[in-house]
Amino acid sequence: MPNNQFKKGELYSFVTGKASTAIARRLQKKFNAAGLNITIEQWSVLYHLWKEDGISQQELCNATFRDKPSITRLVDNLEKLQLVKRVASENDRRINRIHLTKQALKLQEQTMTLAEETLNDALDGVPSNQINLCKEVLQRVYDNLK
Amino acid sequence: MPNNQFKKGELYSFVTGKASTAIARRLQKKFNAAGLNITIEQWSVLYHLWKEDGISQQELCNATFRDKPSITRLVDNLEKLQLVKRVASENDRRINRIHLTKQALKLQEQTMTLAEETLNDALDGVPSNQINLCKEVLQRVYDNLK
DNA sequence: GGCATATAGTTAGTTAAACAACTAATCAAA
């Protein structure tokens, strides 16, 4: 027996990710308002480099759930903005290690504050136990489709 | 006191909509496997036209949470595929009413079945009360940012 | 060593999203 609890009229918003789109748009607006000249997608790459500088493009693919061409172009654009630098690995010359510039390190605190602000806006009035349950469900959805 | 329950490490997946992206990719693959030559975004426009044929581009903007240029281009591409036709309104000639073709009507049943299948895949093993709660939280997030 | 295979990354082409600037039609108010 299928456990699909969605009436047809509700199917749409789940597939199209109405909520996460709204969150991303709000965060992008905060970046723009703060004069930060980066996209959410670029931020998502920096986000993982702040956690671990010098990881490879392939590792960025895994971390950000993007394919290789997407990461190639995001790194291209981040390089143009002088936020990262590609450094060919000594051991294995196929691999590019991506390193943050000083300029990118400066962005971390400010953008993380804006991201936390955005989540507080989004989750205003939602009890924390519901937030936790929702996170678990979304993780389960992701795992089911992996 | 903020109710942000997200540790920094979890911030990312909420902003980037990992789960909804996975759902959309899975559905796109099902479309491709079935030989259906449409994108998820095109399907989302057809979805609203199946509910009410002949609505305007502006109404499609509201229904799909997209801006006007996005709908202009989606309708362009759907017209090229001969799935819809723009018909200038008699009363108000600024308005295009978008009408489904016979070909598009045929797609409804098949794509809706695939979409329901996808949601069943995604929600496998998630109890229905948790699904309902999750839907409420995501709706609340959307409303908070609207 | 030499050849097949796998891995890392790039390039090309199509579709789409966001924003700004634009045209055309309608409406409203002097």
Add this chain to the structure above:
DNA sequence: TTTGATTAGTTGTTTAACTAACTATATGCC
């Protein structure tokens, strides 16, 4: 009735996702 504002839709530009086809380096096996 003409002028100014509003509404519906289009066009141009940049960024990004996905697929497929590609290059270059590394690995494993004979």
